[in-house]
Every structure is written in C-alpha cells, then in structure tokens.
Amino acid sequence: MARVVASTKALSTSPLKLSAPLGAAMAFMGIDGSMPLFHGSQGCTAFALVMLVRHFREAIPLQTTAMNEVSTILGGMENVEEALLNIARRAKPKVIGLISTALTATRGEDIGGDLKMILGRNKELAETNVVYVNAPDFEGSLETGWGKATTALIRALAEPARGREPPPRVNLLPGVHLTPGDIEHLKELIEAFGLEAVVLPDLSGSLDGHVPEAYVPTTLGGTTVEQAKSMGNARLTVAIGDHMRIAAETLHAKTGIPYVLFDRITGLEPVDRLMVCLSTVAGRPVPPKLRRARSQLVDAMLDGHFFFAGRSVAVAGEPDFLWTMAKLVGDMGGRLAAAVTTHPAAFLSELDCDRVQVGDFDDLEDEMLEAGGVDLVIANANARQLCRRHGTPLFRAGFPIFDRLGAAHQVTVGYRGTRDLIFQLGNILMECTGHESGMALPPHDLHAEQSHGQAAQAG
Amino acid sequence: MASPKVQELFTEPACATNQAKSGKERKKGCAKALTPGAAAGGCCFDGAKITLQPITDVVHLVHGPIACEGNSWDSRNSWSTGSDLYRRGFTTDLGNLDIINGGEKKLYKAIRAAIEAHHPPAVFVYQTCVGALIGDDVAAVCKAATERFATPVIPVEAPGFVGSKSLGARLGGEALLDHVIGTIEPTDAGPTDINILAEYNVNGELDQIRPLLARLGIRLRTSITGDARYADVAACHTARVNMVVCSQALVTLARKMKERWDIPYFEGSFYGISDTSEALRTLAAMLVARGAEARLVERAEALIAEEEAKAQAALAPFKERLRGKRVLLYTGGVKSWSVISALQEVGMEVIGTSVRKSTAEDKAKIVELTGRDEVMIDQLPPREMYRMLKDGEADLLMSGGRTQFVALKARTPWVEINQERHHGYAGYDGMVTLVHQIDLTLSNPIWAQVRKPAPWESA
Numbered sequence: 004m005a006r007v008v009a010s011t012k013a014l015s016t017s018p019l020k021l022s023a024p025l026g027a028a029m030a031f032m033g034i035d036g037s038m039p040l041f042h043g044s045q046g047c048t049a050f051a052l053v054m055l056v057r058h059f060r061e062a063i064p065l066q067t068t069a070m071n072e073v074s075t076i077l078g079g080m081e082n083v084e085e086a087l088l089n090i091a092r093r094a095k096p097k098v099i100g101l102i103s104t105a106l107t108a109t110r111g112e113d114i115g116g117d118l119k120m121i122l123g124r125n126k127e128l129a130e131t132n133v134v135y136v137n138a139p140d141f142e143g144s145l146e147t148g149w150g151k152a153t154t155a156l157i158r159a160l161a162e163p164a165r166g167r168e169p170p171p172r173v174n175l176l177p178g179v180h181l182t183p184g185d186i187e188h189l190k191e192l193i194e195a196f197g198l199e200a201v202v203l204p205d206l207s208g209s210l211d212g213h214v215p216e217a218y219v220p221t222t223l224g225g226t227t228v229e230q231a232k233s234m235g236n237a238r239l240t241v242a243i244g245d246h247m248r249i250a251a252e253t254l255h256a257k258t259g260i261p262y263v264l265f266d267r268i269t270g271l272e273p274v275d276r277l278m279v280c281l282s283t284v285a286g287r288p289v290p291p292k293l294r295r296a297r298s299q300l301v302d303a304m305l306d307g308h309f310f311f312a313g314r315s316v317a318v319a320g321e322p323d324f325l326w327t328m329a330k331l332v333g334d335m336g337g338r339l340a341a342a343v344t345t346h347p348a349a350f351l352s353e354l355d356c357d358r359v360q361v362g363d364f365d366d367l368e369d370e371m372l373e374a375g376g377v378d379l380v381i382a383n384a385n386a387r388q389l390c391r392r393h394g395t396p397l398f399r400a401g402f403p404i405f406d407r408l409g410a411a412h413q414v415t416v417g418y419r420g421t422r423d424l425i426f427q428l429g430n431i432l433m434e435c436t437g438h439e440s441g442m443a444l445p446p447h448d449l450h451a452e453q454s455h456g457q458a459a460q461a462g
Numbered sequence: 463m464a465s466p467k468v469q470e471l472f473t474e475p476a477c478a479t480n481q482a483k484s485g486k487e488r489k490k491g492c493a494k495a496l497t498p499g500a501a502a503g504g505c506c507f508d509g510a511k512i513t514l515q516p517i518t519d520v521v522h523l524v525h526g527p528i529a530c531e532g533n534s535w536d537s538r539n540s541w542s543t544g545s546d547l548y549r550r551g552f553t554t555d556l557g558n559l560d561i562i563n564g565g566e567k568k569l570y571k572a573i574r575a576a577i578e579a580h581h582p583p584a585v586f587v588y589q590t591c592v593g594a595l596i597g598d599d600v601a602a603v604c605k606a607a608t609e610r611f612a613t614p615v616i617p618v619e620a621p622g623f624v625g626s627k628s629l630g631a632r633l634g635g636e637a638l639l640d641h642v643i644g645t646i647e648p649t650d651a652g653p654t655d656i657n658i659l660a661e662y663n664v665n666g667e668l669d670q671i672r673p674l675l676a677r678l679g680i681r682l683r684t685s686i687t688g689d690a691r692y693a694d695v696a697a698c699h700t701a702r703v704n705m706v707v708c709s710q711a712l713v714t715l716a717r718k719m720k721e722r723w724d725i726p727y728f729e730g731s732f733y734g735i736s737d738t739s740e741a742l743r744t745l746a747a748m749l750v751a752r753g754a755e756a757r758l759v760e761r762a763e764a765l766i767a768e769e770e771a772k773a774q775a776a777l778a779p780f781k782e783r784l785r786g787k788r789v790l791l792y793t794g795g796v797k798s799w800s801v802i803s804a805l806q807e808v809g810m811e812v813i814g815t816s817v818r819k820s821t822a823e824d825k826a827k828i829v830e831l832t833g834r835d836e837v838m839i840d841q842l843p844p845r846e847m848y849r850m851l852k853d854g855e856a857d858l859l860m861s862g863g864r865t866q867f868v869a870l871k872a873r874t875p876w877v878e879i880n881q882e883r884h885h886g887y888a889g890y891d892g893m894v895t896l897v898h899q900i901d902l903t904l905s906n907p908i909w910a911q912v913r914k915p916a917p918w919e920s921a
Contacts, residue, residue: 013571014523015555016579017536022529044591045496046505046622050533053863057537062844062867069496071623075595086499093500105527106591106623109561140527141557214871214912218848365550385536388549405537 006358007347010366017364017385019319020345021402023138024102025051026148026179028065031100031134033204034156035225038096040066040086042079042114043104057405059210064221066090070106079107080117087121091131094220097228100152101135108139132228134159144345145402146246146321149179153203153250160231163258172199172237173284174260176251178244180324180401183211184412185420189268192277192417193241195293196285201230201237203250210411234258239284241277243268244323245350266350267327268416269424270334271300277417296418303422307429308336314432315340315374319367319382320401322348327415328381328400329354335425337432340377341370364389371395379431396435398428468624471632476717496626502864505622507590509630512538513711514586514618514637516662516687517695519545521576523552525569525600526590530622531555541666542689552576556592565598573607573615583692584614584642594621616641628710631660635715638686638695644723646696648683653754655683655701656745659716659727660708663688667888671732674769674889678761680745686712699723702752703745705730710821726752732888733800735773735807739766773890777808780897785809787904790850792816792842792861793879799827801860801879804893806831810900813856814839844868858904873913875903 024041028051031039041048048067055063068082083101090099103114118135122128136155138148153176173193177186186207193200208224215223234240235258242251242264251262263280267273274297278289316332318325322344329339339356343366351359360366364382368389371377380390383401390397404410414420504512507530515522515538524531535551542548554572556565573585585607589600604617620633656675661668668682668689675682683701684694699719704727706716716727726748730741746754746762787810791801799820802812817825817838829835844865851859851872859869862880869876877900879887887896 012575013554013568014573014575015528015531015551015553016576017550018528018532018553018555020528020532020555022527022533024529025533040499044505044622045501045503046508047529049502049504049508050529053537054533056863056867060867062871066499067496067501068498069501070591071496071625075591075623082498085497089497089499105529105556106595109592109595140529141561144528214873218845218852218868218871220845388536388546 005342005352005354005356007344007349007351008358008360009347010361010363012362015363015365017388019343019363019367019382019385021054021145021321022051022105022140023143023145023148023151024104024140025054026145026150027100027102027136027138027152028148029055029145029179029206030149030152030156030204031098031102032063032210032222033202033206033208033225034098034100034231035208035222035227036097037100037222037225038064038066038090038094038098038220039100039102040068040090041102041104042068042070042083042112043106044070044075047104047106054403054405058403059212059411060408061210061212064094064096075106075110079110079112080121083114083117084121084125087128087131087133088125091127096131096221098132098134100155101133102148102152103135103137103139105140108137108141132159144321146179146244146323147346149204150246150248150250153247154253156203156231157234157250157254157257160228161234161254161257162232164235164260166236169236169238169260170199171197171285172201173281174234174237174240174254174262175200175202176240176242176247176254176262177202177204178247178323180244180321180327181206181416182411182413183207183209184414185416187211188414188417188420192293193281195290196281196287198238198281198285201234202226203231203234206411212411235260239263239280241265241280245326245348246321246323267323267330269327269421270331271297271304271418271421272334274300274416274418274421293418296422300418300422300425303425304335307425310429310432311335311337313338314378315376317341317343317367317371317374317377317380317382317395319343319364319380319386321345322351324401325359326351326354329356331421331424332381332428335428340374341367343367343370368393378435379428381428396431398431467619467633467636468629471629471636471714474632474714474717476713504627504630506620506624506626506630506633507588507622508534509627509632509711510618510620510634510637511588511630512627512662513631513634513660514687515548516540516542516685517584517586517690517692518542518548519583520547520692521550521552521580521582521585522548522588523554523569523572523576523585524588524590525554525556525565525572525593525598526588527556527592528553530588530590538662539665540662540688541664543669544689544691547580547582561592561596564596565593566603569593569598569600569603570607573603574611577611577613582613584616586616586618586637589617589619589621591621591623594619594623614641614645631711632714635659635686635712639715639718639722642692642696643719644696644699646693648697648700651697651700652681653702653752654678654680654749654758656680656703656705656749657683657698657701657725658685658688659704659706660711661685661688661732665886667732667886667892670886670889670892674738674742674765675745677765678742678746678758680749680758686715699725701725702754703727703748705741705745707731731800732892734804735770735890735893736803737800738889738893739770742766769890773894776894777897780808780901783901783905784897786811787857787900788813788855789858789860790814790847790856791879792847792859792865799824799831801896802828802831804896805900807893808897812837814842814850816840816842848872858900860900873909875906875909877903 028039183206240262415424531553604615607615731737851874
C-alpha cells in the first residue's frame with residue numbers, strides 16, 4: 004500500500020504534467036478526417052502542435068480560435084464561429100473537436116450554449132460533427148483530457164443497437180498510454196479470435212507513420228464516424244486504463260453494452276485475463292499462435308527475472324502509465340523505489356511502495372536520492388537531464404519521446420509486447436550492474452548467467 | 463496590460479516596414495488580425511521566452527497554467543557553454559483554487575523557492591493569459607520579491623493573447639531595457655566590445671562566429687540572447703557597437719540603446735559568405751569610428767580574404783554535384799535572401815522563396831540576387847507545396863520544422879533551416895556545413911529506393 008501524496012509546492016520545476024487539452028487533441032488524432040480546435044490563444048495550439056510533431060514525427064492537424072485580448076474580454080463566440088466556418092471550408096473535416104483551454108475556461112465561457120446557437124444558424128456546418136470537450140488545463144492532466152474527449156465522442160456519436168443479435172464485434176477503448184503500435188497489436192489479438200475490433204480513438208490508423216498518396220489537411224485514418232456510431236452494435240466493450248472508466252460507463256449507459264475495464268494489459272496475468280475474456284466473447288478457444296506467445300513470455304520471465312530481482316526502479320508519468328510500468332517491474336521481482344505522477348489518482352495507493360508523489364521531475368530527483376539512487380528510470384524523454392546528472396539509465400516510454408525514433412511503434416501490450424519490454428528493461432539492467440551508482444551487486448553471478456545463455460543457444 | 467508599450471512597439475520608427483508606410487497607416491500599427499481556424503505560429507509569450515531563455519544562468523519562471531511551460535520546456539536547440547539552469551522548466555502551474563483566489567501569493571512563494579534552490583543571479587517571471595485575466599500584478603510581486611530576496615526578479619509582461627511571437631520578442635527586449643541592461647557596471651569595458659542582438663545560439667552557431675571575432679580582437683560582450691550570462695547582459699550598455707541580426711525582433715531595443723547609451727547599431731547577418739564578410743567589415747569600421755585602433759579595418763580585410771578563399775575552396779567540390787539543382791525556400795525575414803547567395807554560389811537555382819515575414823528591404827535584396835521577382839511567394843498553402851514537390855518542380859525544400867512532413871510525404875529531400883535544426887549554419891564554416899548538408903541530403907540513396915513503387919504496383 005502506498006500513500007498518494009499531493010503536491011503542496013508553489014513552484015513546479017521541470018514539469019512532468021502535460022495539459023489536459025493536449026490529451027483531448029490527441030484523442031481526436033485517432034478519428035478519421037478530424038481536426039481538433041483549441042479555443043484559446045494561438046500559443047496554446049502552437050505548443051501542443053510542436054510537441055505532437057516532435058513525438059510522432061508526423062504533420063499534425065490542430066487549429067486555434069486565435070483569441071486575443073479583446074475577444075477574451077468581450078467573449079469568444081465569434082472566434083469559435085469564424086474558426087468552425089473557416090475549417091469547414093478549407094479542410095472539410097468530418098469531425099471538429101472543439102476543446103476549451105485554461106484561457107476560455109477561466110473566463111467562464113458557455114461554449115456548449117454558444118455552439119448550439121452557432122450550429123443552429125450555419126447550414127454550412129450541418130455535415131460536420133462538432134464535438135465539444137471541456138478539458139481545462141487546471142484539472143487533471145494528459146490522461147484526463149484524453150478520457151474526456153473519448154467520452155465526448157461517445158456522447159456525440161455512439162448509437163444504441165438496432166438488431167437483436169450483436170455481431171462478433173468488440174469495442175476497444177484504449178488509454179492514451181497505449182501507442183499506435185500497441186493498438187495495432189491489440190486489434191490483431193482481437194481478430195485472432197474471429198472478432199472484429201472497433202477502436203475509439205484509433206491512433207493506429209492515423210499516427211502510425213505511413214506515407215499517404217495525396218495531401219490531406221485533416222487526420223488520415225483512425226476511427227470513422229460510421230464506426231463510432233455503430234459502437235452500440237457489439238458484444239462487449241474492453242477499456243484499458245482507469246482513465247477510460249467514464250468513457251466505458253457512458254457507452255454502457257447509452258447502448259447497454261457491457262464493459263470490462265482492464266487496469267493494464269502488460270504482464271502475464273492481465274494478458275491471461277484478456278485472453279479469457281475474448282475467448283468467452285468469441286466462444287472460441289485461445290488460438291495456438293497466442294498460446295505459443297504466452298509460452299515465449301513465460302520463458303522471457305524465466306530468463307529475465309535474474310536481472311530484475313532486487314533492483315530498484317523509479318517510474319514517473321501519468322497515473323495509468325505509472326501503474327502499468329510499476330506493476331510489471333514488480334511482477335519481475337524489481338523494487339519500485341520511486342514513483343511520481345501527475346495528479347492524485349486513488350488507485351495508485353495499491354502500488355507496492357511507500358508513497359506515490361504527485362509532482363514533477365524535481366520530485367523524482369528527490370525521491371531517487373532519498374532511495375539512495377536507483378538502477379533505472381522509466382519516464383518520458385524529459386527525464387533525460389536528471390538521468391544524465393546522476394548517470395542513471397533512462398528507459399524512454401510514455402509521452403513525449405522526442406529524441407528517439409519509432410516512439411509510435413513501441414509495443415508493450417499483450418504477451419509479445421510484455422516479452423519485448425522485459426527484454427529491453429532487462430538488457431539495460433544487465434548492462435548497468437549498479438556498481439556505478441554505488442548500489443549493491445545484483446544477487447546473481449554474471450558469468451554463470453552468460454554460460455547459461457550460451458548453453459541455451461547451443462541447445 | 464502592456465497596451466501603451468505595444469502601441470509604441472508597433473510604431474517603431476527604426477522598422478523598415480514602418481518607414482515604408484504613410485503616416486496614417488503607421489498609426490494603425492502592425493497588429494495583423496489572426497484568422498480563427500486558419501492561424502499558425504506561436505504567441506507573444508512564446509516570442510518573449512525564445513528571446514530571453516538563452517540567458518542560461520537564471521531561473522525562467524512561467525506564471526500560468528500547465529500548458530504554457532509543461533507543453534514546451536527544454537524544446538529549443540539554444541546551446542550553452544556554461545550553466546544549464548535555463549534548460550529546466552519552472553512554472554507556478556496555476557490550478558483551480560489559484561484561479562479563484564488569485565495567484566500572486568503562489569508566485570511569490572515560487573520565486574522564493576526558486577531562489578533558495580538555485581541561487582540564480584536573477585529570476586525572470588513570465589506573465590501568461592490566465593495570470594493576466596485573473597488580474598495578478600506580476601510587476602508588483604516581482605518588485606516585492608526583488609527587495610525581499612536581494613535578487614533581481616524581472617517581470618516579462620507578454621501574455622500570449624497580446625499578439626504574435628515577434629511582438630513577444632520585442633516585449634522581451636523591453637523587459638531587458640527596463641530592468642536589466644545598465645544595472646551592472648563592468649570593470650573590464652574595452653574599446654572593441656560589441657553585442658549581437660537577436661542571435662539565439664541555435665546549435666552553437668555563436669561558436670562559428672566567436673573565433674572570427676576573437677582573431678580580430680573583438681570581444682562579444684553578450685548576445686541578446688544566446689549563450690548569455692545575466693551579468694554580461696546587465697553590463698552590455700558599455701559595448702561600442704550593436705549588431706542586429708533579426709531586426710523584426712529587436713530593432714527597437716537597438717534604437718533605444720542608441721538613444722540611452724549612444725551605442726550605434728547596424729543590421730547584418732552571419733548567414734552566407736558575403737553577408738558574414740560584410741558584417742565583419744561593418745563591425746570593424748564602426749568600432750574604429752568609436753575609437754578602436756585604425757588597423758582593425760586592415761586586419762578585418764585580411765581575415766575576410768583568407769576566410770573567403772578557404773570557404774570557396776571548401777565549396778568547390780560541391781559545385782559539380784549541385785549545379786542546376788532547384789530549391790524551394792520556405793522561411794522568413796533575413797533568411798529569405800541570406801541563404802540565396804550561398805546557394806547561387808554553388809550553382810543551385812532558387813525557384814521560390816516565401817516572403818510572408820520579409821520586409822520591403824528583404825524583398826529588394828531577393829530581386830537583386832535572383833534578378834526576378836516572380837520567385838517571391840506570398841502564400842504557399844501546404845496542399846500547393848505538396849503538389850509542387852510531388853510534381854518534381856523542386857529537388858529540395860528548405861524550411862522550418864512545420865513543413866518538414868509536406869516534403870517528406872512527397873518523398874522529396876528536405877533541409878531544416880529554422881531553429882529546430884541539428885547543425886549550425888553561421889559564418890564561413892556554417893555555409894560550408896549547410897552546402898555539405900544539402901549535398902548529403904540530395905545524394906542520399908534512400909530517395910531512389912522510396913520513390914520506386916512496390917513490385918506489385920504498376921509504375
């Protein structure tokens with residue numbers, strides 16, 4: 004059991020938290036033909052845009068209502084109207100995600116009411132689905148915004164089932180901590196059971212780094228409006244991560260589809276649960292290919308546990324990201340020596356450590372020092388400065404990762420993703436024995452381990 | 463609110479664009495109204511931060527919600543040869559309660575915490591939209607903190623919604639003028655001290671300039687701001703000459719420094735061989751006019767002759783390879799022409815250059831260099847740019863990061879020339895580096911591979 008300690012500091016140093024509107028914008032990236040629009044000053048959009056571009060290495064459609072001093076004082080309805088009309092004319096998107104920012108939320112604009120009036124008097128917008136998300140910066144963080152946007156999309160688009168017998172179909176609501184690569188892999192897993200997957204939001208179609216044949220000003224790929232509407236026509240909804248709970252409940256309330264919320268799908272036991280769940284829904288046994296993958300994961304755990312046992316690991320990130328990584332480290336015998344997150348999520352109290360600090364990278368540094376140093380840090384790329392200062396290896400994961408290639412394709416879910424994650428983390432721990440940071444020797448003989456590996460190869 | 467200040471900046475008499483306007487037009491100011499739904503670019507706060515953040519040894523504290531700093535810190539390639547304090551992000555991360563109760567107390571506490579933790583020579587506090595909207599008096603808090611903590615705490619009042627990035631840069635200059643420059647009397651002022659204004663040391667470009675200056679015995683007191691120390695900026699009023707690199711950003715600062723401390727200034731550039739020579743020549747002549755020894759002019763000529771010959775020799779091998787290659791330039795201001803001469807030097811042809819952010823003077827230079835005015839492009843929507851590249855109208859796009867993916871998705875070579883790039887292109891060495899990079903990009907074997915259709919697709 005851990006205490007989740009709220010931040011009481013006036014000064015945030017090297018922020019870990021990312022803004023909720025950014026998370027909401029990311030959700031709209033997973034909708035086909037969409038254009039998210041920040042209702043704020045143009046800087047709100049520019050910063051978010053640059054960060055998304057640096058991470059995904061893709062052009063990012065993201066617009067602004069370009070609020071200025073005068074419109075902030077007089078009210079931004081005209082800016083919203085003009086922006087919607089301009090976007091509809093120029094980019095012809097199927098969906099516009101209208102997202103409030105701290106600026107407009109502080110002012111207390113009635114955006115929902117304004118939007119109704121705007122849509123009522125502009126026939127040009129009749130073909131566009133304008134989905135409004137209220138996700139001000141000062142409430143929650145990246146995961147909060149993503150969850151709110153997904154919920155808003157469900158409210159706006161999903162329809163109750165018409166037919167009686169639902170087709171062999173599963174809705175998938177992935178959290179923002181899953182990469183396009185993760186989602187792609189999950190779809191394959193679901194399809195392996197003869198089920199169709201409808202994913203909301205589906206980054207695997209839009210931000211998976213592909214080269215289209217023509218220029219498109221909106222997102223290209225992702226959940227289509229038709230797919231989102233048809234979500235009432237499924238046997239089950241699978242939601243991943245606590246921040247998808249409200250979205251799953253909303254979909255259930257609207258369509259009656261039962262849902263299962265997975266706290267994570269990284270690690271042997273949670274993936275087993277997913278397999279049982281899909282097998283039950285499909286009425287089919289787990290396919291041989293996946294049984295084989297499970298066996299490979301079991302072997303990876305046997306080979307890898309030596310390198311994790313007793314080693315201390317620090318994890319920093321959004322609540323569901325932290326949970327997923329910290330639990331896997333624990334599953335492998337590693338010790339969670341420091342845990343820092345962005346906002347106080349109650350479920351984090353179930354982590355196996357003394358405390359989970361809500362804070363920033365400065366807090367992470369303090370926690371690491373109090374723990375007497377750690378062997379490995381798992382966090383986003385912004386941990387690079389502090390890791391360099393202390394000579395501690397950093398495994399980059401989460402968002403943003405702007406100084407590595409292929410962040411979108413990193414897969415850490417399912418049997419295969421867990422297996423590969425264990426290899427990657429284990430390799431770092433194998434290479435960095437802990438001598439450098441003055442830590443105790445790992446509790447095994449390195450030479451014996453190498454000969455074991457060679458023998459296995461020879462066999 | 464910074465309104466009188468903004469008005470003053472808009473009517474800057476030393477601005478070339480303003481000089482070309484009629485008296486009436488000048489009064490209107492240059493606040494181009496942004497189009498909601500069709501705007502791109504950073505906000506005022508962004509501009510101020512870019513301009514001041516390269517003061518490397520101080521705390522840059524952002525008073526606002528998480529988006530302003532959380533989404534943007536440590537994302538610029540402005541290098542330091544000293545402190546790395548400027549690379550940490552500091553913010554008050556305004557929350558719900560701060561918005562309701564006001565954020566002044568939190569800001570004061572944050573300043574205290576930053577000073578206690580880092581003992582910086584100064585703290586720069588950036589106002590943002592939300593801080594301004596809830597009426598936090600940043601200037602008053604800074605004044606109180608300055609007295610209480612015996613450390614200069616400088617208010618930078620450039621909230622995002624006031625205007626563009628370029629206005630923000632100018633407001634950053636005003637903050638230096640009002641609170642920093644002239645507050646320290648140097649003990650080592652010399653007859654060849656200069657400042658460079660609006661040079662941000664992107665990728666260490668100052669290291670391509672400083673050796674040239676050093677060989678002439680010219681001392682760079684500070685760059686405003688790139689690789690800058692607070693004490694040097696505070697003492698830079700004793701310099702003999704100011705060189706303004708990007709006039710859009712800081713010409714007002716140069717003019718006011720001339721009025722207040724009698725420092726003459728000129729506008730020049732270190733991009734391109736002839737421009738570098740011209741800048742060195744002007745620096746030498748102006749320093750001699752202000753009392754430096756007359757032989758400086760001769761020494762400058764000798765150095766220019768030597769360096770130009772060296773650069774020409776280094777460029778020679780590229781001429782054969784690059785002759786006739788067609789370049790589309792998409793950048794702004796000085797760079798819209800300063801790079802052209804370098805490209806022409808090696809026989810490349812500029813088929814278009816964007817002049818969105820160029821002054822009348824910039825445009826005249828382009829015509830002078832290319833002999834044509836049809837190369838000047840006012841607007842180039844991404845869709846049209848994509849078509850041009852896809853149709854093979856240019857062999858290479860040179861632009862900022864924003865349009866990178868337009869080129870790459872059109873499978874066209876791209877070279878970065880704005881602030882996010884990975885090489886320094888200043889001075890003689892920098893131009894050789896740029897041409898070398900162009901050659902490496904154009905001759906990369908990937909182009910032939912990625913353009914070939916898959917074997918099962920008809921060509």
